Amino acid sequence: xxxxxxxxxxxxxxxxxxxxxLQDIGFALHERQTVALLGPSGCGKSTLLRIAAGLDRDFDxxxxxxxxxxxxxxxxxxxxxxxxxxxxxxxxENVGFLDGKRADRARIARLLEEVGLADWxxxxxxxxxxxxxxxxxxxRGLYTRPRVLLLDEPFSAVxxxxxxxxxxxxxxxxxxxxIALLVVTHDIDEALYLSDRILVMGARPGxxxxxxxxxxxxxxxxxxxxLAASRVDVLKTLHDVRAF
Amino acid sequence: MTSGVPGKRPGSxxxxxxxxxxxxxxxxxxxxxxxxxxxxxxRARLRARLxxxxxxxxxxxxxxxxxxAGIVPSHLMPAPSELLLTFEYLAHGPLWKHIGASALRVxxxxxxxxxxxLLVGALVGxxxxxxxxxxxxxxxxxxxxxxxxxxxxxxxxxxxxTSKITLIAIxxxxxxxxxxxxxxxxxxxxxxxxxxxxxxxxxxxxxxILLPAARPYLFTGLRNGLSMSWxxxxxxELLAATQGIxxxxxxxxxxxxxxxxxxxxxxxxxxxxxxxxxxxxxxKRALRWRDTFAGREA
Numbered sequence: 293x294x295x296x297x298x299x300x301x302x303x304x305x306x307x308x309x310x311x312x313x314l315q316d317i318g319f320a321l322h323e324r325q326t327v328a329l330l331g332p333s334g335c336g337k338s339t340l341l342r343i344a345a346g347l348d349r350d351f352d353x354x355x356x357x358x359x360x361x362x363x364x365x366x367x368x369x370x371x372x373x374x375x376x377x378x379x380x381x382x383x384x385e386n387v388g389f390l391d392g393k394r395a396d397r398a399r400i401a402r403l404l405e406e407v408g409l410a411d412w413x414x415x416x417x418x419x420x421x422x423x424x425x426x427x428x429x430x431x432r433g434l435y436t437r438p439r440v441l442l443l444d445e446p447f448s449a450v451x452x453x454x455x456x457x458x459x460x461x462x463x464x465x466x467x468x469x470x471i472a473l474l475v476v477t478h479d480i481d482e483a484l485y486l487s488d489r490i491l492v493m494g495a496r497p498g499x500x501x502x503x504x505x506x507x508x509x510x511x512x513x514x515x516x517x518x519l520a521a522s523r524v525d526v527l528k529t530l531h532d533v534r535a536f
Numbered sequence: 537m538t539s540g541v542p543g544k545r546p547g548s549x550x551x552x553x554x555x556x557x558x559x560x561x562x563x564x565x566x567x568x569x570x571x572x573x574x575x576x577x578x579r580a581r582l583r584a585r586l587x588x589x590x591x592x593x594x595x596x597x598x599x600x601x602x603x604x605a606g607i608v609p610s611h612l613m614p615a616p617s618e619l620l621l622t623f624e625y626l627a628h629g630p631l632w633k634h635i636g637a638s639a640l641r642v643x644x645x646x647x648x649x650x651x652x653x654l655l656v657g658a659l660v661g662x663x664x665x666x667x668x669x670x671x672x673x674x675x676x677x678x679x680x681x682x683x684x685x686x687x688x689x690x691x692x693x694x695x696x697x698t699s700k701i702t703l704i705a706i707x708x709x710x711x712x713x714x715x716x717x718x719x720x721x722x723x724x725x726x727x728x729x730x731x732x733x734x735x736x737x738x739x740x741x742x743x744x745i746l747l748p749a750a751r752p753y754l755f756t757g758l759r760n761g762l763s764m765s766w767x768x769x770x771x772x773e774l775l776a777a778t779q780g781i782x783x784x785x786x787x788x789x790x791x792x793x794x795x796x797x798x799x800x801x802x803x804x805x806x807x808x809x810x811x812x813x814x815x816x817x818x819x820k821r822a823l824r825w826r827d828t829f830a831g832r833e834a
Contacts, residue, residue, distance in 0.1 A: 347729060347732055365735040372726065372730075378749070380748050380751070381825075418827035
């Protein structure tokens with residue numbers, strides 16, 4: 293973690309109209325690190341992710357990207373809460389969406405295999421289940437060879453079992469492709485299972501109340517008692533910030 | 537505080553690589569029935585077709601009876617069987633020439649109107665500035681019934697083909713234009729953001745996301761525009777023409793032959809229906825990806 297960060301975020305103030313949604317936030321994302329933004333609905337964590345992605349530029353502060361990320365489209369990829377596939381394109385065309393007709397077919401096939409959808413390249417999005425569509429979205433994110441993958445509550449719309457499989461998939465691909473993950477979530481277990489560092493956020497205005505390092509090496513077991521112990525800390529913090 | 541310890545969970549081992557859908561077929565069912573468009577088996581489809589024929593058949597039978605019984609004078613309303621004879625006569629004579637003339641005018645006018653609508657519609661749909669400049673004018677023009685242009689067109693362009701095709705183009709323009717603009721403006725912002733994420737230029741965003749996504753609206757516009765084209769061709773031909781279905785209509789009236797008029801009307805119905813069916817087939821092909829409500833039985 294001594295290397296210079298891939299992504300550094302400083303948000304002094306972000307407001308929608310008169311309402312301040314984010315205040316005095318700063319954190320960095322390092323290479324091969326997984327950071328979770330954990331907090332209740334309305335704490336501005338998705339807004340923070342959109343700022344990190346460069347989709348929202350209307351705020352006081354700055355997003356600094358490492359030179360390795362600057363300038364190349366897709367070096368920071370995002371997987372949204374919904375799959376957001378183009379319904380008129382096949383699964384394979386969606387994965388290679390950045391390049392359109394000139395997409396690298398071999399790479400698309402490899403990625404589809406990686407996310408467990410090897411036979412589905414010619415299918416249309418309407419033929420997919422929610423979990424499968426989200427896998428396609430992950431493959432699309434990976435297609436651009438990102439160094440940073442931003443995940444905006446990516447697994448909140450699928451059932452608990454699919455969610456666990458997708459979490460494993462996210463960890464797998466981030467390890468294999470050496471991608472740093474920034475995950476927005478309101479699921480404490482998800483944050484604990486995925487991340488090296490949890491930023492606990494409170495609402496109105498959204499700010500980071502606590503930073504918690506999860507010192508359990510990967511691969512982790514969901515039953516690990518160390519995670520259970522950390523869970524207590526997280527719950528205490530969330531209680532302190534009146535998240536519930 | 538300790539109640540939520542995840543230790544009780546059934547252990548899940550990494551890596552889990554099964555597909556998200558546990559019951560998964562050997563591959564995607566290409567072109568197979570999807571929930572949105574159930575492929576009707578042959579018999580059910582036939583029955584659906586027959587249902588559609590029921591009403592016209594009843595009307596024809598009633599007319600035949602009513603005219604034969606003398607309840608309606610046959611010089612005003614020829615019996616369907618008589619109409620058939622008229623059709624036979626026309627089919628051996630001038631009918632094809634009339635159909636050809638009208639169809640050619642519709643094809644030219646519709647193509648011209650559609651082309652212009654695509655250009656202006658895309659511009660207004662994609663650019664808010666273009667919208668500011670153009671939209672009020674086009675809204676005002678749209679409020680003018682297209683037939684109101686007829687006198688001007690006749691004065692400016694004469695009574696030959698140019699004025700007719702222009703009228704049809706005006707008629708076809710607005711439905712296509714309106715629907716294309718609405719289609720572009722109704723594209724899900726979430727899809728547009730995917731392009732933003734890739735740093736798409738405005739042109740790329742339009743070509744890769746906005747225009748493809750607007751196609752369902754566009755096809756609605758095209759079909760409306762086509763029916764407007766048929767309306768306008770008849771109007772144009774009613775006024776000044778020596779051939780075309782509209783001319784057949786006037787001719788029938790001038791020689792007091794309701795059978796000619798009815799034959800022309802039926803021909804128009806068939807032409808309109810045929811061209812719409814073609815467009816609909818094209819639409820179905822182009823919008824195969826759509827996941828929408830297809831109507832229910834009963």
